[in-house]
Amino acid sequence: xxxxxxxxxxxxxxxxxxxxxxxxxxxxxxxxxxxxxxxxxxxxxxxxxxxxxxxxxxxxxxxxxxxxxxxxxxxxxxxxxxxxxxxxxxxxxxxxxxxxxxxxxxxxxxxxxxxxxxxxxxxxxxxxxxxxxxxxxxxxxxxxxxxxxxxxxxxxxxxxxxxxxxxxxxxxxxxxxxxxxxxxxxxxxxxxxxxxxxxxxxxxxxxxxxxxxxxxxxxxxxxxxxxxxxxxxxxxxxxxxxxxxxxxxxxxxxxxxxxxxxxxxxxxxxxxxxxxxxxxxxxxxxxxxxxxxxxxxxxxxxxxxxxxxxxxxxxxxxxxxxxxxxxxxxxxxxxxxxxxxxxxxxxxxxxxxxxxxxxxxxxxxxxxxxxxxxxxxxxxxxxxxxxxxxxxxxxxxxxxxxxxxxxxxxxxxxxxxxxxxxxxxxxxxxxxxxxxxxxxxxxxxxxxxxxxxxxxxxxxxxxxxxxxxxxxxxxxxxxxxxxxxxxxxxxxxxxxxxxxxxxxxxxxxxxxxxxxxxxxxxxxxxxxxxxxxxxxxxxxxxxxxxxxxxxxxxxxxxxxxxxxxxxxx
Numbered sequence: 001x002x003x004x005x006x007x008x009x010x011x012x013x014x015x016x017x018x019x020x021x022x023x024x025x026x027x028x029x030x031x032x033x034x035x036x037x038x039x040x041x042x043x044x045x046x047x048x049x050x051x052x053x054x055x056x057x058x059x060x061x062x063x064x065x066x067x068x069x070x071x072x073x074x075x076x077x078x079x080x081x082x083x084x085x086x087x088x089x090x091x092x093x094x095x096x097x098x099x100x101x102x103x104x105x106x107x108x109x110x111x112x113x114x115x116x117x118x119x120x121x122x123x124x125x126x127x128x129x130x131x132x133x134x135x136x137x138x139x140x141x142x143x144x145x146x147x148x149x150x151x152x153x154x155x156x157x158x159x160x161x162x163x164x165x166x167x168x169x170x171x172x173x174x175x176x177x178x179x180x181x182x183x184x185x186x187x188x189x190x191x192x193x194x195x196x197x198x199x200x201x202x203x204x205x206x207x208x209x210x211x212x213x214x215x216x217x218x219x220x221x222x223x224x225x226x227x228x229x230x231x232x233x234x235x236x237x238x239x240x241x242x243x244x245x246x247x248x249x250x251x252x253x254x255x256x257x258x259x260x261x262x263x264x265x266x267x268x269x270x271x272x273x274x275x276x277x278x279x280x281x282x283x284x285x286x287x288x289x290x291x292x293x294x295x296x297x298x299x300x301x302x303x304x305x306x307x308x309x310x311x312x313x314x315x316x317x318x319x320x321x322x323x324x325x326x327x328x329x330x331x332x333x334x335x336x337x338x339x340x341x342x343x344x345x346x347x348x349x350x351x352x353x354x355x356x357x358x359x360x361x362x363x364x365x366x367x368x369x370x371x372x373x374x375x376x377x378x379x380x381x382x383x384x385x386x387x388x389x390x391x392x393x394x395x396x397x398x399x400x401x402x403x404x405x406x407x408x409x410x411x412x413x414x415x416x417x418x419x420x421x422x423x424x425x426x427x428x429x430x431x432x433x434x435x436x437x438x439x440x441x442x443x444x445x446x447x448x449x450x451x452x453x454x455x456x457x458x459x460x461x462x463x464x465x466x467x468x469x470x471x472x473x474x475x476x477x478x479x480x481x482x483x484x485x486x487x488x489x490x491x492x493x494x495x496x497x498x499x500x501x502x503x504x505x506x507x508x509x510x511x512x513x514x515x516x517x518x519x520x521x522x523x524x525x526x527x528x529x530x531x532x533x534x535x536x537x538x539x540x541x542x543x544x545x546x547x548x549x550x551x552x553x554x555x556x557x558x559x560x561x562x563x564x565x566x567x568x569x
């Protein structure tokens with residue numbers, strides 16, 4: 001029985017390119033979706049303008065402020081309803097043009113805001129700014145023991161503070177003893193000892209011996225008015241080398257459960273420190289956790305999904321992602337034990353809570369953690385569409401992350417890759433973000449978002465991404481379209497290309513097979529539909545390109561082609 005053959009030659013096929021989603025850099029040729037571009041630059045979907053119905057040229061950078069030194073960070077801080085921008089440039093902190101501090105480390109710094117105060121870590125110092133003065137954080141002075149008799153004993157009360165060289169002991173006087181024994185066998189020589197008796201400080205009438213850890217009174221302190229109530233407090237200084245530097249040399253900060261967590265100290269690469277409850281000036285020398293059994297570095301700490309997540313670089317022990325949950329301990333109160341997640345993929349650069357999704361960069365690209373601490377955690381790879389370009393960036397392991405207008409910005413050198421939180425598509429049998437891609441003339445060294453404005457730091461200049469009517473070169477290309485018949489030659493319908501676009505100056509190109517793009521027409525002051533006359537014959541695949549040095553919008557394009565005869569080999 002003969003097989004019926006469907007007549008293909010001579011058929012007119014129409015393809016619509018619309019509802020543009022983003023890029024596809026996977027080099028899949030005709031397999032690229034109609035709504036993605038295999039090659040685009042400096043375009044995006046602006047959801048606050050035209051509700052994201054088109055792709056359009058990104059905004060341009062606008063010079064905001066220039067400094068004489070390299071800019072390392074910007075902090076936004078509101079004090080008494082007055083919002084301030086604080087700039088770390090060179091060795092100085094600036095508020096506007098005023099220098100408010102002059103001894104900064106020339107290194108990237110990090111910050112957090114707590115109780116209306118700005119706290120800064122720059123790799124050398126841990127500073128606080130109250131809106132008036134910048135100074136080193138003055139550590140809370142703990143009372144390390146209470147209910148002591150003059151000869152010693154008592155109860156351990158508070159831990160030593162990494163941020164303070166001072167400690168207090170609380171005694172119950174017996175009315176007879178002259179010598180009071182501290183809870184340390186020695187303290188700092190020639191340091192100042194302070195004494196309070198019945199809540200009043202006494203400035204004389206006692207001597208101290210730092211080599212034996214004793215204080216001797218000329219007259220014995222009287223017994224307390226309330227039996228058994230401590231009434232003598234002695235403050236002394238005992239410096240432990242390197243204690244304060246454990247925090248000052250950190251580079252990572254995250255707030256979780258009303259505590260501040262610190263990490264990134266090169267000398268303690270796998271250690272996570274945290275402050276006391278509601279007090280960034282008190283960090284117990286016992287409040288730290290070693291993440292894993294090796295010294296692989298902690299690269300990111302992120303709060304979300306009911307936990308504090310700690311991401312380490314890859315290690316031989318395959319222990320890379322940990323999480324911490326508040327737990328009540330009968331002896332120590334609230335603690336944060338470290339738990340190894342079910343994820344063994346290492347982190348190479350940064351992590352972030354992006355729209356309630358915990359994300360981090362691995363050797364393979366952007367990963368998203370699915371599941372919280374009550375479920376088995378798995379990671380989903382979400383950057384397939386840009387990996388071929390992203391992973392080849394020279395500074396890939398230095399990627400910086402910021403969230404802006406619903407996009408996750410992955411900043412690498414002078415490039416920004418934008419992941420769209422509102423637009424997911426199925427890729428490799430799971431859902432991933434759609435992406436866009438931008439380039440700038442200079443390397444971006446830092447970025448921060450405030451009131452939906454994106455501030456980009458480039459060397460000694462702060463820019464805002466706010467200029468909407470300037471010269472930015474941008475383009476969008478369609479897929480290499482074979483019109484479903486790669487084995488046939490095709491001919492364009494010269495009246496069958498319709499483009500809906502808007503702009504002051506837009507160039508429309510066409511390319512067939514492996515040839516170069518040919519300019520079809522240059523359009524001036526266009527808004528709405530145009531009909532480029534594309535005359536191309538005997539081609540296997542065709543690709544359109546829309547470009548401009550000025551801002552433009554692309555809504556859709558339609559292309560009609562006739563199917564010809566088989567391609568000759």
